[in-house]
Amino acid sequence: MKALVYRGPGKKQLEEMPKPTLRDSTDAVVRMIKTTICGTDLHILKGDLPTVAPGRILGHEGVGIIDEVGAGVSRFHKGDHVLISCITACGKCEYCRRGMPSHCEQGGWILGNAIDGTQAEFVRIPFADTSLYLIPENAEEDAMVMLSDILPTGYECGVLNGCVKPGDAVAIIGAGPVGLAALLTTQLYAPATLIVIDLDDNRLIVAKQFGATEVINSTDGKVVEKVMFLTAGKGVDVAIEAVGVAATFGLCQEIIGAGGRIANVGVHGTSVTLHLEKLWSQNITITTRLVDAVTTPLLLKTVMAGKLKPNQLITHHFALDDILKAYDTFGNAGREHALKVIVTNQ
Numbered sequence: 001m002k003a004l005v006y007r008g009p010g011k012k013q014l015e016e017m018p019k020p021t022l023r024d025s026t027d028a029v030v031r032m033i034k035t036t037i038c039g040t041d042l043h044i045l046k047g048d049l050p051t052v053a054p055g056r057i058l059g060h061e062g063v064g065i066i067d068e069v070g071a072g073v074s075r076f077h078k079g080d081h082v083l084i085s086c087i088t089a090c091g092k093c094e095y096c097r098r099g100m101p102s103h104c105e106q107g108g109w110i111l112g113n114a115i116d117g118t119q120a121e122f123v124r125i126p127f128a129d130t131s132l133y134l135i136p137e138n139a140e141e142d143a144m145v146m147l148s149d150i151l152p153t154g155y156e157c158g159v160l161n162g163c164v165k166p167g168d169a170v171a172i173i174g175a176g177p178v179g180l181a182a183l184l185t186t187q188l189y190a191p192a193t194l195i196v197i198d199l200d201d202n203r204l205i206v207a208k209q210f211g212a213t214e215v216i217n218s219t220d221g222k223v224v225e226k227v228m229f230l231t232a233g234k235g236v237d238v239a240i241e242a243v244g245v246a247a248t249f250g251l252c253q254e255i256i257g258a259g260g261r262i263a264n265v266g267v268h269g270t271s272v273t274l275h276l277e278k279l280w281s282q283n284i285t286i287t288t289r290l291v292d293a294v295t296t297p298l299l300l301k302t303v304m305a306g307k308l309k310p311n312q313l314i315t316h317h318f319a320l321d322d323i324l325k326a327y328d329t330f331g332n333a334g335r336e337h338a339l340k341v342i343v344t345n346q
């Protein structure tokens, strides 16, 4: 089968690989229909995640059709149309039972990381019963792909951890796909002010279309002043950090109001400065989280009801044969005006 294979930092190839087979009775093999590329895949290609071994098939998102199930799989059958969660959950370990399968002792984020992933014609899914979702009839497949990772990530790590409430002033720092996913899901809670901050004007135009009440381009160095002006000098109730660099986490600390919540979503590769000399008395909560994807059923219902339209996040389509082009487009998102790209296995 064809698959996108990581061959060490900076190297990837579309290669012929053996079709995966069942290894454990709880496995399923899924024939991929659609997948996508995540910012995390770009981090892997830069060599930021040394746990990913060369030879690994990348990808942790997508939808497909079940090709084969092990004898221990009871909820799915050959031919079922399924959504693949980026988080593999055994459903039995301490973390899974605490609702935190991101830290599952045998799973968590392993697809396209510790085991082969979804950017291929077929993928093996361990613990299929607790790691796949049946796709409802009439569902739009492209929208379903957004439920594998970015929608639950923006929602769980940003909106839920940030405890967004009606009337809040919310700032989202970073208008990439995950920041925009947080922007879409934050609106389920009716914040009064919804500020999106980025360096890219095109992304800010998109953010405005997606429901931001205010957008700020932070290149001029006046972003703190502008946020304070928009919040009557108080600062925001919730700051969602969706970039993953020290400067943006620092910005969150400057714009957060008393009693506020800083919800970190970004993947940080270096340390940041915590300004406790300013924040110690401000009743601030700072949260971190790896997506658990436990809200996928809730988000699925919300999408099916038309209350959330994640297909707005999709800007480009490619065939699996052209996945290198898809990487080029996604990797040059600013130049290409790209958000999420869909890669289809015909």
Ligand SMILES: [Zn+2]
Binding pocket: 038, 039, 040, 060, 086, 149, 150
């Ligand atoms: Zn991802």
Ligand SMILES: [Zn+2]
Binding pocket: 089, 090, 091, 092, 093, 094, 095, 096, 097, 101, 103, 104, 105, 106, 107
């Ligand atoms: Zn587990």
